[in-house]
Amino acid sequence: MLDVDDHLPLTTVAFEILLAVGERETTGYEVMLAIEARTAGRLNPNPGTLYRAIDRLVGDGLIEVTPTAGGGTKPRRRLSISELGRAVLAAESDRLAAQIDAARSLGASGSTR
Amino acid sequence: MKSALAVYRLALVAYPRRFRQMWSDDMVEAMAHRLQQASHRRGTFGVVASLTRALFDTLSTALMTRFSRINSPRKSPQLPRQQDRVPMLHRLAWNLRQAFRSLAHEPAVAALIIGTLALGSGGTIAFFGIADAALVRPLPYPEPERLVTLSQFSERFGRYGWAAPFVPEIREQARSYDELVGYSPAWTLTMTDPGEPRAIPAAFVTSGLLELFGAQLITGRAFSSDEYLEGGPAVAVVSASFWSRHFGEAETLGGQTLLLDGTSYEIIGVVDDLRMPFTTSAVSAGAESVGVWIPVSQNSFLGSRGRPIMRVVGRLADGVTVSAAENELAAISARLAEEHPDAGLAADNAVASLADRVSAASLPILSLLLGASALLLCIACANVANLLLARASARAAEMSIRASLGATRLRLVEQLLTESMVLAGLGCGLGLAISVWLLRAVPALGFLNLPESAVVQFDIRVVGFAVMLSMGTALVFGLVPALQLAGRGNTIAPSSGTRATDARATRLRGSLVMAEVALAVILLVGAGLLTRSFARLSSVDPGFTAADVVAAPLTLGNERWPTSDDRRSFHQQLQLNLTEIPGIRSVASVNRVPLGGGNVFVVVEFESGTKTGDEIATLDRRVVTPNYFSTLGIPIGSGRDFDVDDSSAAGEPVAILNEAAVAMLAQSDPIGQRARLQFNNGFGDWMRVVGVAGDIHHHGLDEAARPEIYVPFDQSPVRGMTILMRTDRSPESTSDAFKAAVWQLDDELALDGIAPLEQLVHNSVSDPRVRMMVMQSFAALALLLAGIGVGGVVSYTVARRSREYGVRMALGAEPSEVLRLALRNGLVPSAIGALLGVGLALGLSRWVESLLFATSPTDPITYVAVTATLLGLVALASWIPARRATRVDPVSILRDE
Structure with missing residues (x-):
């Protein structure tokens, strides 16, 4: 298993996926809706980009997949965050926060315009 | 929207199987949501734009998924800093991904570029395929580079062939060839059994032809040497497709026969379809290929030494050059001319590569079209380069950032060229799809004069050309903008371009x-x-009035109408039957209809001589019935038309000349002068010239009228005539009435090719x-x-x-x-x-x-x-x-x- 730092930095899409999955167990489709809602449509990844990112996160062990569950006509894969995933998400949030703090201290924040 | 979703589902094939099994259902669901949103917001345009973006996204992420399995299982793809150590494949994949991404940002521009390139490349690819088949590829015969044609040449007729009896004599005397054959390919015979009477194309051949062209026997045997002898048995070899068309799935020959022009031919062999090396004219384009081969000994018309219409093809012996063969032919021809002074052998001969001769007819038009489509492609490239330059200005900032992050100039050029390659690949790919259609449609139009032997098809060479073309176009339109952009990378600030x-x-x-x-x-x-x-x-x-005239060719069979009198009475009766039909105002016949593509020429002796001092000249010969000139509205300038009394039995034979023929004569007034035709067995009877007819364009509107001599049908009742009817009825009802009238007299006649004369024009x-x-x-x-x-x-x-x-x-x-x-x-x-x-x-x-x-x-x-x-x-x-x-x-x- 790789160390938490080996997974940093996360891409924007990966970060958003971990945020969505971290909230609750969910499906890829719901992840897409959640990202759309959270970013008010600013981030709107195409299905290819989204699922490739999910696939990598699954491959890296940051997300776990429960094969089938739920109702509807088709079984959906349910996604949940792993322990490692949670740790990476936290580490990435810290990393970003540190960067933003640094930017603010130099007066480069968006609110000053 | 359903179809958009189906397209998307299809595109998912690009992903590795594992990925598809895992995610494809979810992805389709997500896409459905996407499309619904897009349709809601911007209607159909939104759906198309959204689908285009998603397809680019699919291609790029699928590529990354496949390549990342090889290279790096973990890290997401980033521009590697130490580029030189990055594996080639990974770099390519990265570049490709960037390319797809950047195109997906501007789907409208990408679509415009791809469409422009597709339009430009489609024609180029298709005409390359056609030119390749017709001009470049070796002929589909064994040792094609050693095949040559032998022809005679004269000022008056240009290049032409040899009479059949000379072919074995040349072969016997010549040392330059391993094999030498002759064939007369353009025969249309009436087949009355099996099936309905119909016209079929056939070729008369000398021995060794099927072997020379490498025809593969499927069943039966080839001709034996005694079958080529005069008076040999009537036998035929047919092609596989002819066999299956007329005899179905039967696998054994079982003594099957064909009844052609009244002669019964036994089929002795079936060969793989063989494409003969000659050019089909526009009129016959799309018609059946020759599917029946008969020994030339069966055709008494071709047996004359005065009919130089056999094409002669030889395979040069090892080490013999074309010019050596030509010198030898000149010597042989001179000897033959001495032995047969009446045969009219030309003084000039030529031996030429068969491939060159076969492609000559289509060379000018194909070069024109290939050149034109290449020009169009160049224009398309210039347009695309312009679009890319416009985009380049907009992307100057992006390039500056990349450069300041450490990308070298080479790296940037590489990336921009990859984008061009992707555009060119997609454009030419679409062009390839267009060319598949063009390759089928264009040769069928017949205007290219393609040789029979050219097989135009969509194959690996065409695809290879398309790939090379796309690389080439990418360089042409991509390099300038790429250098332009990459060049400014290090020098300017991200925010704006400099003046x-x-x-x-x-x-x-x-x-x-x-x-x-x-x-x-x-x-x-x-x-x-x-x-x-x-x-x-x-x-x-054209010199005649084609409106309201219907032309109907027919050939009387040997068995039913063996003698001249039989044929005279047939035409007399038919004329009577037809004139009784209401609406048909006038009926006449001619052996070769104007602009119908056929010709018969003949050597004529004029008693008072011609302008050249010779008594002999070569004229086109037309056999006509009395009303011919009035039916076609051809003016009789001086003298008179033929009348019903102008038959061989009653009184002196007569003839009419056209103006072009009169212009050849030594004396300006031809009326009353005498002329006679040369036949196989010497000259015919003297004929008195009774009239001068106006010139008509018989061979084509672009060809000047040639000297013609008209003789009455009653004097020379030939088998093949075309009936011309000036009528008030529609062509269809005229055709029906005509068929009924003919079949009353002979229900075994093939009546194909009935058409309004205007159609021929x-x-x-x-x-x-x-x-x-x-x-x-x-x-x-x-x-x-x-x-x-x-x-x-x-x-x-x-x-x-x-x-x-x-x-x-x-x-x-x-x-x-x-x-x-x-x-x-x-x-x-x-x-x-x-x-x-x-x-x-x-x-x-x-x-x-x-x-x-x-x-x-x-x-x-x-x-x-x-x-x-x-x-x-x-x-x-x-x-x-x-x-x-x-x-x-x-x-x-x-x-x-």
Whole structure:
């Protein structure tokens, strides 16, 4: 298993996926809706980009997949965050926060315009 | 929307199987949601845009998923800092991904570029495929490079073949050939069994032909040597497709026979379909290929030494050159001429490569079309380069950032070229799809004069050419913008372009416009010349009135109508039956119908001599019934028409000459002079010339009338005649009434090819018509692309310089002045390009010369009209965006400053 730092930095899409999955167990489709809602449509990844990112996160062990569950006509894969995933998400949030703090201290924040 | 989703589902195949199994259902669901949103917001356009973006995204992420499995299982793809150590494949994958991404950002621009390239490349690929099949590929026979044709040559008839009896004699005397054969390919025989009476194409051949062309026997045997002898058994070899068409799945020969022109031929063998090396004319294009081969000994017509219509093909012996073979042929021909002084052997002979001779007919038109489509592709490339340059300005900031992050110039060029490659690949891929259709449709139009032996098909060579073409076009249109962009990478700030680089880009775009307009002028001149030539051609008076005349060819069989009297009585009776039909005003017959593609020529002796001092001349021979001239409206200038008493039995034989024949004679008044025809066994009876008929264009509207001698049918009752009916009825009902009347007399006659005479006139110019139309479409596309290109440049400059225009107007410039300034960017390079194009077109014009009729390749009216049209269109295309320059609001511009 790789160390938490080996997974940093996360891409924007990966970060958003971990945020969505971290909230609750969910499906890829719901992840897409959640990202759309959270970013008010600013981030709107195409299905290819989204699922490739999910696939990598699954491959890296940051997300776990429960094969089938739920109702509807088709079984959906349910996604949940792993322990490692949670740790990476936290580490990435810290990393970003540190960067933003640094930017603010130099007066480069968006609110000053 | 359903179909959009289906397309998306199909595109998912690009992913590795594991990935698909895991996610494809979810992805389709997500896409459905996407499409619904898009449709809700922007309707169909939204769906298309969304689908386009998603497809690019799919391709790029699928590529990454596949490549990342090979290279790096973990890290997401980033621009590696130490690029030299990065594996080639990974770098390619990264570049590809970037390319797809950047294209997905601007789907409209990408679609415009891909569409332009597809239009340009489709024709080029298709005409490459056709030219490859017809001109480049070796003929589909064994050792094709050693095959040569032997022909005679005379001023009057050009190049022609040999009489059948000479073929074995040449073979016997010549040392230059391993094998030498003759064939007469263009026979149409009436088959009455099996099946309904119908016309089928057949070839009469000398021994060794099937072997020389490598025909593969499927069943049965080839001809034996005694079957080639005079009086040998009537046997035939047929092609596999002929066999299956008429005998179905039967696998054994079982003594099957064909009843052709009243003779029963036993089928002794079936061979794989063999394509004979000769050119099909436009009239017969799309018709059946020759499927029946018969020993030449069965054809008594061909047995005469005076009928030099066999094509002769030889396989050169090892080490023998064409010129050595030609020298030998000259010697042999001189010997044969001494032995057979009456055979009229020509003094000149030629031996030439069979491949060259076969491709000669289609060479000019194919080079023209290939050249035209390549020009169109160049215009498309110039257009795309222009679009990319415009994009390049917009991407200057991106490049600067990349450069400041450590990307080298090489790296940037590499990435930009990858983008061009992707565009070119997609464009040419679409072009390839267009070419698949063109490859099927174009040869079927018949105007290319393709040889029978050319098999036009979509194959690996065509695909290979398309791949090379896409690489080539990517370099052509991609390199300049790439160097331009990468060059500024290290030098300028991310936020804006500098005036110096802008000026350079503007100049570059100006030169592209110039090139584009110049190339368009060449295409337009080509189309203009063909159009003018066709207009002249179709206004030629054929010399007869084709309207309301229906032509119906028929050939009387040997068995039912063996003697001359039989045939006379058949035609007399038919004439009576037909004139009784209401609506048919006049009926006549001729052995070769004008513009019908056939001819018979004959040697004629004139008692009073010709202008050359000889008594003998060669004339076209027409056998006609009495009403022929009045039915076709051909004027009788002096003397009289034939009448019913002009038969061989009653009184002196008579003939009518046309004006072209009279012009050959020593004495100006031909009426009352005597002439006689040369036959196999010497000269016929003297005939008295009783009239002079007007000239008609028998061989084509573009060919001058040839000397003709008309003789009455009763004097020479030949088997094959075409009945001409001037009628008030529709062609269909005339045809039905005609068939009924004929079948009353003989229900075994094949009645194919009944057509209005106007149709024949129309068909006779179908080649130049289609040529003109194809060139016109090229020219129209070129105009369109040039318009888009020039308009784009003006629109771009107006956008870039709106600040300048604003300042000028604030300082008091008139709107017209600003308009002139904006127009200048499009019009100046266009005008220079047009001049350049006219110069180039003049230089290239001799290429179309052979396709023009009564039109000079430097016809000034065409050049002026074409240049004016193009410049007018360019002015319009510039004016539309230039108007925007005058609407710039100086106040808002200055406020932004």
